[in-house]
Amino acid sequence: MAGVLRTACRAAAAFTSRGAFAQQLRQAFTSAVEAPTVWVFLGPPGVGKGTYSVRVAKAFGMDHIAAGDLVRAEMKSGSQLGAEMKSIVDTGALLPDALILKVMRERMRLSSSRGITSFLLDGFPRTAEQADALEEIGNVQLALNLSLRQEILVEKCMGRRICKKCGSNYNIADIYLPATADQPEIVMPPLDPPTACLPHLEQRSDDNEPTIRRRLEVYHAAARPVEEFYAARGTLVDFEITGGIPETLPRLLEVLKGLPSQQEAAVA
Numbered sequence: 001m002a003g004v005l006r007t008a009c010r011a012a013a014a015f016t017s018r019g020a021f022a023q024q025l026r027q028a029f030t031s032a033v034e035a036p037t038v039w040v041f042l043g044p045p046g047v048g049k050g051t052y053s054v055r056v057a058k059a060f061g062m063d064h065i066a067a068g069d070l071v072r073a074e075m076k077s078g079s080q081l082g083a084e085m086k087s088i089v090d091t092g093a094l095l096p097d098a099l100i101l102k103v104m105r106e107r108m109r110l111s112s113s114r115g116i117t118s119f120l121l122d123g124f125p126r127t128a129e130q131a132d133a134l135e136e137i138g139n140v141q142l143a144l145n146l147s148l149r150q151e152i153l154v155e156k157c158m159g160r161r162i163c164k165k166c167g168s169n170y171n172i173a174d175i176y177l178p179a180t181a182d183q184p185e186i187v188m189p190p191l192d193p194p195t196a197c198l199p200h201l202e203q204r205s206d207d208n209e210p211t212i213r214r215r216l217e218v219y220h221a222a223a224r225p226v227e228e229f230y231a232a233r234g235t236l237v238d239f240e241i242t243g244g245i246p247e248t249l250p251r252l253l254e255v256l257k258g259l260p261s262q263q264e265a266a267v268a
């Protein structure tokens, strides 16, 4: 729909008749208003996108969609599409856009049919092409770009654990970096998993250091065009994580509540 709107606006600039075109323009605007509101969380693996996006979605009453979980569920389902995805992921490569979009579109359609029209996407889009494709199915009002120092990212990725009994995700990395001349002290203690989960924690097979470093390189190469895509639309907000959840979450919520779109919503 955003594509229709862009086309309509371009045409409107050169066209002021009040006939069929005006009606077409009105329809484009109506559709744009009805398009789901979308926030996207960007940031490298290990930055805490999952942790923060779940909490932010809850605070703002949005539906949280984790692209990685969607893809893993599809791979577990035993479907032909899932098997195709698994063979690609096992090599350490990123999935083709068309496959991720297919799963993502289906999920958004399902939630919309239940009356949920605002979404917080975690782990999507990863490329400028995906960002462009997303414009067709949602109205992206915010792209929050989370960052964290590289050496901490690697440690955080190495510390990821999943409970093979209940499926919950944890991070056992215990990070402390003393302050240097140009960097603040960083304290990021782990969130201790419940004792019931402790015997069942396991590391994903692709969370080993060579794969993590390769994943970060692949991420950064793809991320720059995505950041530029949203910066050009004025929706990119950079946010550096410099501590644990108790200090960081309130600071993040304050930043988000202060955004122009939130202030407009509060006034309306």
Ligand SMILES: [Zn+2]
Pocket (backbone or CB within 6 Å): 163, 164, 165, 166, 167, 168, 196, 197, 200
């Ligand atoms: Zn568990």
